[in-house]
Amino acid sequence: xxxxxxxxxxxxxxxxxxxxxxxxxxxxxxxxxEFASMASINVSPxxxxxxxxxxxxxxxxxxxxxxxxxxxMEDGYRVSADGQQEGADAGKAADSKAPTIPxxxxxAPLTDYDRYDYAALEAKAKEYKSLFPSxxxxxxxxxxxxPMQALIYTMDALxxxxxxxxxxxxxxxxxxxxxxxxxxxxxxxx
Amino acid sequence: xxxxxxxxxxxxxxxxxxxxxxxxxxxELGLTSLMDIVSIIVVYxxxxxxxxPVIISPTAGQKIPLSTADSxxxxxxxxxxxxxxxxxxxxxxxxMTAEGDIEDSAVTxxxxxxxxxxxxxxxxxxxxxxxxxGKPWEGRAILVGDQDLKFSVLVDVMYTAGRAEFxxxxxxxxxxx
Numbered sequence: 001x002x003x004x005x006x007x008x009x010x011x012x013x014x015x016x017x018x019x020x021x022x023x024x025x026x027x028x029x030x031x032x033x034e035f036a037s038m039a040s041i042n043v044s045p046x047x048x049x050x051x052x053x054x055x056x057x058x059x060x061x062x063x064x065x066x067x068x069x070x071x072x073m074e075d076g077y078r079v080s081a082d083g084q085q086e087g088a089d090a091g092k093a094a095d096s097k098a099p100t101i102p103x104x105x106x107x108a109p110l111t112d113y114d115r116y117d118y119a120a121l122e123a124k125a126k127e128y129k130s131l132f133p134s135x136x137x138x139x140x141x142x143x144x145x146x147p148m149q150a151l152i153y154t155m156d157a158l159x160x161x162x163x164x165x166x167x168x169x170x171x172x173x174x175x176x177x178x179x180x181x182x183x184x185x186x187x188x189x190x
Numbered sequence: 191x192x193x194x195x196x197x198x199x200x201x202x203x204x205x206x207x208x209x210x211x212x213x214x215x216x217x218e219l220g221l222t223s224l225m226d227i228v229s230i231i232v233v234y235x236x237x238x239x240x241x242x243p244v245i246i247s248p249t250a251g252q253k254i255p256l257s258t259a260d261s262x263x264x265x266x267x268x269x270x271x272x273x274x275x276x277x278x279x280x281x282x283x284x285x286m287t288a289e290g291d292i293e294d295s296a297v298t299x300x301x302x303x304x305x306x307x308x309x310x311x312x313x314x315x316x317x318x319x320x321x322x323x324g325k326p327w328e329g330r331a332i333l334v335g336d337q338d339l340k341f342s343v344l345v346d347v348m349y350t351a352g353r354a355e356f357x358x359x360x361x362x363x364x365x366x367x
Contacts, residue, residue: 040362165261
């Protein structure tokens with residue numbers, strides 16, 4: 001019996017249209033690519049702002065509020081709690097001459113962001129947090145020339161530099177290494 | 191020429207004629223390996239695609255502050271504040287002095303006039319859009335600052351945003367480490 005040999009035709013997919021799309025996708029995705037990982041720090045507005053504030057549910061205050069305030073000055077930090085600056089002269093609420101936490105790098109220019117003693121500030125925040133565990137608000141103010149990077153590092157130190165608040169956004173509780181993570185930026189210091 | 195030689199040459203000519211008559215094979219490019227590479231690149235880029243609701247593209251020469259914070263970016267309207275000027279909605283609204291301060295003519299009691307006008311216009315648009323789509327306007331301003339930005343400028347920008355009915359603020363930072 002004669003057997004007819006049938007050669008199977010090799011089907012070659014036409015990849016050129018797909019390649020065209022792929023090559024168009026690459027620059028489009030490159031344009032939208034996140035080269036640096038961005039994040040945000042939520043801050044409350046300056047107190048002198050006149051915009052309507054968000055209505056907050058009334059909270060039962062069991063303990064006296066801490067009213068922690070940190071002033072970033074050119075010569076260091078002035079930390080005060082409940083209106084009393086720590087390290088001020090006896091009988092004075094604040095002392096403009098002596099900072100609570102002096103500079104880590106005395107004489108360094110303002111653009112040297114490591115001139116402040118962030119470790120000491122973080123230790124101070126930890127100390128206050130242990131005394132007022134339910135407090136999370138800190139008011140931060142600075143002198144006019146203080147650079148934004150120093151302000152951000154100060155916020156990091158007050159929040160806790162190992163604190164990961166990203167988990168809170170996912171519905172998890174606030175980690176124990178987070179101290180004062182709700183900064184209120186206030187103008188007019190110094 | 192011997193008959194053998196003549197036969198040989200005739201055979202050679204015949205073979206050459208057959209070869210010439212054959213249709214030429216079409217040259218094909220091997221695209222499969224290229225496809226593999228391109229597919230891998232596309233998948234990688236898709237994974238790196240910015241999934242934040244707001245894509246921040248810093249302006250030229252802007253150094254966004256570094257931080258250990260890791261909270262993801264929330265939806266809002268970005269305000270780019272650099273040592274050179276303030277940009278809002280892709281338009282430079284205020285120029286800075288050489289010292290990095292806002293020009294005196296643009297500020298009155300912390301209120302930056304040109305920025306306020308631009309923001310108020312944007313707020314009106316956002317509110318109308320929010321009403322049309324049934325989503326209330328949140329009023330969040332994302333401050334994309336510069337490492338060397340002075341605190342006084344920052345406060346003025348925040349105050350102006352507050353006057354333009356922005357009630358929530360975020361500082362844009364680059365995650366450290």
